[in-house]
Amino acid sequence: MVPLKYNLRSLRARKVGSLMTVLGVGMVVWASIFAFGLYAGLEHTLTVSVNPLDVIVLRQGSTAETASAVSESAARDILALPGIATDAEGRPLAAPELVAIGYLPRRDADGNTNVTVRGVVPASAALRDGLTIVEGRNFTPGVREAIVSRALSERFKGLKLGESFKVQDAMFQVVGYFQAHGAAAESEIWTDQRVLGQVTNRTGSVSAVQLRAASADDRQRLIQRITADEQIGLKAITEKEYFAEQAEQSQFLRIIGQIIAFFLTIGAMFAVANTMYGAVASRAREIGTLRALGFGRASVLASFLFESLVLCLLGAIVGCLGALALGDIRTGTMGGAFTEVVFAFNFGPRVLLSGALLAIAMGLLGGLAPAVRAVRMRVVNALREV
């Protein structure tokens, strides 16, 4: 094996060329991570802290709560079903919830956008693991008050603590911030179910029933029982399935990310190949010397591939650091329910690793042809080169 130090020093000897390549690869890795991070962030929001025992009951045929309706009598019947988990006081962990769509002005841009307004009952918070009030207080039942996530308050006017916003014609005041580990609930405004029902003229029915089964077996039994009852025309699915379906609506974000990464990786491959061809051409004598010293073809090939790989991995580091330097960027897009889903870009290990894998692909594929050329040189000719 040719000592690795040889390659590292060679890279240092060609400072500007190496730096340019590293930067180029770095930008490409950055752009790919950025694109991947967008979808990963959305997916994370929709899957984080979803309890496998949670079930959502919707109207047969609807895929989103906003388009669903469950009559109050049916909701009462569901709450009385056996197999639902209970809280410390023995009350069932099940919540009939009402979902309305608010139309709020953006804080940082022009225009209004749909925001989910959820009318909840006391059991609702218990059903979202980790939901806590971090500032202010909870809303008072029966009063036009609401709580929101801090992320949402930063995106829309009227949602800061103490401010007021409008749902249809009623003004609600924000009295607290809650936090839910970045889950989908953080894209919602929460208020009292009855108050929301009055304001939106929707009494007599709710949008959906959220419930937690006592065990996996109970969950299956509950799902079967609710779905089998054709009279009420409802369907029960696990919360996991529900959110998977929501994420499905944003599949195009994932596809676009993959298209971006694919083209950029190919583009960067050519650039890396260029740099390595330059390296091989200017070091013909060195290569000849190495061969004359007794290093085999395989060693020289490996050596140049290694050099190319180092270049690209340095680029990957630049790209990953660049992405991490962006910090916690929050954004939002239209979710499956036609309302804004707020989420943070996810630059987690999986996303960074896919960026690094792209860099490895660039290094190996881009470095291959130049490395082969280095190996193919005839020792005598190579030594004769100036």
Place this chain on the structure above:
Amino acid sequence: MIKFLPLVVRNVARNKIRSLFTCLSIAVSLFLVVMLYSFLTVQDEMTVASRVYNRLIVMNVQGLAGNVPIAYVDRIRKLDGVRSATSFSWFGGKYRDEKIVFGQFGVDPQSVADVYEDYVVPPDQLQAFQADRTGCVVGALLAKNKGWSIGDKVPLKGDIYPVNLELTVRGIYDGSSSIDREMLWFHFDYLDESLKAARSTMAGNAGIVVLRAKSAEAMNRLTEDIELAFASSDAPVKALTEKQFQAEFMSYMGDVRAFIRYTSIAIVIALLCVAANTMAMALRERTREIALFKAIGFSQANVLSLFLGEAVVIGALGGVVGCLGAKLLFATVDFSKMLPGLGWLYVPWSTALAGVALAASIGLVSGVVPAWRAAHLSVLEGLRKVV
């Protein structure tokens, strides 16, 4: 300058692999940029192209999720300056097992063809559509993707609405590439009667109303008249031009536009590095030669322009291949099957040519430092240097 052109071309062709790879790197990356930007420009173009039809979109002040009573359509029709108007109710049903929903709208079959005059339906097909309560008219692109022809059944499973529709294709509309050819129109009454039969409270909602004004001048006045006419009703509305409506819809999409710009900027920076590296390598190889040029009387400006010219040629070549390639590819291959909902996407000439210009500028900027160094090379040093 021009007399140096052959020299520039020869320099480009000297290290063929390097020039080729640099061009390809630029081409592939700009192919992507042009595609991403087309997404933005085509949407703008569509709204600009539709301006001549003087359409206004009336929606609930509470946004697209709000309610517009169907009775409003008739009231709007009677307003002074309105030529025709139709409901445009989003159904959002599931077709077979498809996850992605295409646009299905409940319309007034008598008015829709006049409101959307640029969406051309053959007269006999339009009549057949008007005569069949469960008939529908579909866009040419949509029909092609789903393999539908006249007479085919299209079952739609309600998602937002608790009813299903059993439609029959009675007509196919077509038109220029700047219209949305992926919609399905059906009789609003069919949906509404089904909802009433199911005792749904969702009956009677027109969704939005699209109207066509008699003239461009009438539009401004109409905007105010409509908002005033319904201001004190249960469902106050606002009237938007198609351009405003587009902006409204983009606002729903969130920050997608900004992300496309960030990504493109990153790509341009990456390409600057790549191209600059190429020119730096060229400079290193030719140090002696440049010194010789200068020794025989080439001025600094001459050498500078030689190098800059080379950088621009390489950049522009990459741009031509990538951007015109994207244009050509979208013109010949149909991607609407692969990219559902993006069937309207094509590469406009303006975007393709802007891409070529961008590529040439990338070349120019990347060549500045190497060219300056070449121009200021000391003749003595250069001649002494052995590569």
